Amino acid sequence: MSKHAMSLLPRWCSRVFSVELNGAPFYFAVKEKHLGEDVPRVFREVQNRDKCYSVLVYCSRDRIKTAKFYGELKDKLLRDLPPECRLSPMSSFLPKVRDSLVKGYFLKGNSDTSSPIERLLSDLIQHDPVLVCSYSPAEDGQQWTQHMWSETASQVMDVAKGYYVVPSEAPEYHPSTLNIINSDVFYSFDEAYDVMKKCGDIIPEAKAVLELLPSRVEARNKPDFPVIVIEGLDATGKTTLTESLKDTLGATLLPSPPECLSPWRARFDQEPPLIRRAFYALGNYISADQIGLKGTKTPVIVDRFWHSTAAYAIATAVSGPVCNLPGEGSEVYCWPSDLFQPSLVVLLTLDPEERKRRLRNRGQGKTDEEEELDHNQLFRLRVEEAYRRISGPACVTVDASPSADRVLQQVLLLIRGKCHL
Numbered sequence: 028m029s030k031h032a033m034s035l036l037p038r039w040c041s042r043v044f045s046v047e048l049n050g051a052p053f054y055f056a057v058k059e060k061h062l063g064e065d066v067p068r069v070f071r072e073v074q075n076r077d078k079c080y081s082v083l084v085y086c087s088r089d090r091i092k093t094a095k096f097y098g099e100l101k102d103k104l105l106r107d108l109p110p111e112c113r114l115s116p117m118s119s120f121l122p123k124v125r126d127s128l129v130k131g132y133f134l135k136g137n138s139d140t141s142s143p144i145e146r147l148l149s150d151l152i153q154h155d156p157v158l159v160c161s162y163s164p165a166e167d168g169q170q171w172t173q174h175m176w177s178e179t180a181s182q183v184m185d186v187a188k189g190y191y192v193v194p195s196e197a198p199e200y201h202p203s204t205l206n207i208i209n210s211d212v213f214y215s216f217d218e219a220y221d222v223m224k225k226c227g228d229i230i231p232e233a234k235a236v237l238e239l240l241p242s243r244v245e246a247r248n249k250p251d252f253p254v255i256v257i258e259g260l261d262a263t264g265k266t267t268l269t270e271s272l273k274d275t276l277g278a279t280l281l282p283s284p285p286e287c288l289s290p291w292r293a294r295f296d297q298e299p300p301l302i303r304r305a306f307y308a309l310g311n312y313i314s315a316d317q318i319g320l321k322g323t324k325t326p327v328i329v330d331r332f333w334h335s336t337a338a339y340a341i342a343t344a345v346s347g348p349v350c351n352l353p354g355e356g357s358e359v360y361c362w363p364s365d366l367f368q369p370s371l372v373v374l375l376t377l378d379p380e381e382r383k384r385r386l387r388n389r390g391q392g393k394t395d396e397e398e399e400l401d402h403n404q405l406f407r408l409r410v411e412e413a414y415r416r417i418s419g420p421a422c423v424t425v426d427a428s429p430s431a432d433r434v435l436q437q438v439l440l441l442i443r444g445k446c447h448l
């Protein structure tokens with residue numbers, strides 16, 4: 028059965044394409060007619076005998092499978108492509124159109140490698156939800172053109188018409204911001220639950236997670252006592268502070284994600300963002316249920332909560348500097364309407380050097396994300412800024428560099444001011 032590739036990604040000529048080279052994005056668009064525009068920067072340094080390709084993963088009906096496939100595609104390309112072939116992250120989107128982003132890879136090869144690359148891409152297009160294009164210099168040698176591949180039952184061929192590639196302006200925010208809602212951050216129990224439920228067929232552990240979920244989303248009891256969440260990057264002193272608060276206030280301390288999810292955490296940390304973030308989102312609803320239970324008897328201190336879930340997810344989805352984040356006040360930073368709202372959220376902040384020193388002294392293993400915080404300063408800045416932008420409740424920032432006791436006293440003052448304890 029033949030299908031026209033273009034119908035899989037509508038409004039092809041309105042789309043912007045982004046290729047990330049050494050962490051910096053380069054944008055281009057396609058046009059039927061050429062009006063003397065420049066050659067986009069991505070193609071400017073490419074030699075004449077080189078050939079480039081793009082593989083974009085379009086969303087099939089099953090978005091769990093699509094997310095899994097996207098994660099596996101990179102491994103497959105890295106394993107099966109000739110080593111000389113250069114692979115860069117790529118995406119395509121309709122500016123300002125929500126959920127229009129599709130992701131994939133941009134491949135650069137030369138005339139020696141084009142046969143194995145094309146064999147691999149032909150195979151992919153026949154079996155997987157991908158859209159393949161090749162890029163080559165136009166006949167006049169001045170411009171570059173894009174040819175979309177079309178698949179028939181037995182062969183793969185270029186769709187006859189080529190498009191010119193032309194430079195395009197950078198969007199206001201990083202293109203990934205278009206797809207954050209309900210793919211990276213979930214704003215209701217039902218949205219996260221739906222993803223976990225659909226995972227049941229392919230990830231056996233998902234069924235175990237579903238069984239731990241509360242039957243009612245609303246916290247079963249409205250806590251009579253204050254509920255205080257302590258947030259911050261790894262090694263800012265959350266554990267130290269939450270333990271002291273527990274003792275000083277006679278409070279109950281709840282970790283997040285909740286302990287009952289511990290056996291499954293490493294498993295879900297390996298999954299693509301859609302599944303991994305749904306797991307953490309659901310963890311907050313389990314915590315909310317426990318808060319409802321304990322908060323009728325004592326104050327409750329929570330080590331991380333929704334701020335962590337949303338801030339890390341947003342900062343991972345977006346790359347580059349802080350200005351790439353969704354703008355302040357964006358709906359992306361809103362608290363889920365069906366999730367319990369704590370009385371106070373404290374964000375511990377620390378100078379990066381002091382944080383590293385504390386990490387070294389503690390000497391524990393780190394998650395990949397925490398490793399990333401160390402190596403990638405921009406990632407750390409994005410997480411911190413996303414923390415600050417989340418509202419409903421917003422966090423109150425506390426400098427965690429003084430001694431543990433001084434930090435405790437500072438936070439107790441805040442709690443007494445806000446929660447009348």
Ligand SMILES: Nc1ncnc2c1ncn2[C@@H]1O[C@H](COP(=O)(O)OP(=O)(O)O)[C@@H](O)[C@H]1O
Binds near residue numbers: 427432
């Ligand atoms: N205010 C502080 N001053 C100096 N060292 C601290 C302070 N708070 C915590 N530490 C130390 O820093 C390390 C990280 O603290 P921890 O409470 O485990 O952070 P987190 O739970 O945020 O990862 C620990 O070794 C802890 O003893």
Ligand SMILES: Nc1ccn([C@@H]2O[C@H](COP(=O)(O)OP(=O)(O)O)[C@@H](O)[C@H]2O)c(=O)n1
Binds near residue numbers: 261262311337340
């Ligand atoms: N409520 C929560 C808690 C953690 N998390 C995730 O868990 C990671 C940090 O957890 P962690 O247990 O390693 O952090 P520490 O509290 O040990 O510093 C973050 O990177 C988040 O991605 C979350 O998404 N939601």
